[in-house]
Amino acid sequence: MNNKVINEKLILDPIGTNITIDKGDINYLFPDVHKVIKVELYCPICKEKRVFKCDDSHNTGYYLNRLGSDRERGIFQEKNELLIYNFSCEFNHKFKMIFETLGNGELIKVGQYPWPRYFSQKINDDIFKILDDNERTYYMLSIKSQDNNLNIASFVYLRRVFESLIAKAIKKSSTDFTGKKVKEQIKQLVKEGLLNEILNNTGYNVLYTLLSDGIHNLTEEQCKEQFDLLKSAIEIILEDEIYKRSLEKRKISIGNLLSNKNSEVKE
Numbered sequence: 001m002n003n004k005v006i007n008e009k010l011i012l013d014p015i016g017t018n019i020t021i022d023k024g025d026i027n028y029l030f031p032d033v034h035k036v037i038k039v040e041l042y043c044p045i046c047k048e049k050r051v052f053k054c055d056d057s058h059n060t061g062y063y064l065n066r067l068g069s070d071r072e073r074g075i076f077q078e079k080n081e082l083l084i085y086n087f088s089c090e091f092n093h094k095f096k097m098i099f100e101t102l103g104n105g106e107l108i109k110v111g112q113y114p115w116p117r118y119f120s121q122k123i124n125d126d127i128f129k130i131l132d133d134n135e136r137t138y139y140m141l142s143i144k145s146q147d148n149n150l151n152i153a154s155f156v157y158l159r160r161v162f163e164s165l166i167a168k169a170i171k172k173s174s175t176d177f178t179g180k181k182v183k184e185q186i187k188q189l190v191k192e193g194l195l196n197e198i199l200n201n202t203g204y205n206v207l208y209t210l211l212s213d214g215i216h217n218l219t220e221e222q223c224k225e226q227f228d229l230l231k232s233a234i235e236i237i238l239e240d241e242i243y244k245r246s247l248e249k250r251k252i253s254i255g256n257l258l259s260n261k262n263s264e265v266k267e
């Protein structure tokens with residue numbers, strides 16, 4: 001909200017992110033010198049956007065005690081010093097972010113808890129409910145891997161979720177899928193209405209190809225670039241399923257109400 005260096009983007013960046021500080025911006029690292037650091041983020045506990053303030057009485061305390069007021073020397077010459085930021089929302093939900101100095105104004109984000117993604121967007125509770133235990137674990141591990149800059153790993157877990165959705169659809173079908181390639185399986189399942197038609201065959205095939213490529217061919221950087229798109233594609237399939245289930249429930253409930261009325265009308 002008000003800080004050139006310690007801002008929303010940096011908090012959402014994965015562990016392992018490097019930043020370089022210009023000498024003129026050094027005070028932005030220290031809320032007691034500049035002003036209170038505030039960020040506006042989704043609070044995973046309030047489940048709403050909140051303003052988080054950095055608690056300046058604890059922020060970077062160890063570092064400042066050691067180096068006194070010579071902060072510039074610390075940031076530009078010292079290595080392996082830790083800068084610790086404690087944030088809390090107005091309802092006292094906390095998170096911690098830790099940087100290590102690498103010298104020459106460079107810092108590396110070495111820790112954050114809860115993990116960055118928890119503050120990036122609402123982790124959809126409805127999606128959680130529709131996933132089974134294994135899928136839920138894989139879904140969260142894919143997000144956690146992404147937060148830790150383990151980008152190929154994040155693809156592996158995401159593919160597990162996707163494969164599980166296909167396996168569940170196959171169980172519901174009476175078709176014999178023996179010997180069929182995944183692409184053919186998908187085509188048949190979409191045709192039978194067992195796999196949501198929302199992405200159509202091409203969409204599913206691109207999704208599956210990218211997920212497999214991520215595991216076998218893509219670089220860490222390429223997986224990082226593609227992750228959000230693939231995660232969103234899987235979430236769209238699930239959200240559509242949630243919508244269909246809720247529509248089905250409403251149809252039954254309205255149907256029942258109408259048939260009750262029908263008997264009243266007859267009488």
Ligand SMILES: [Zn+2]
Nearest residue numbers: 043046089093
């Ligand atoms: Zn909160």
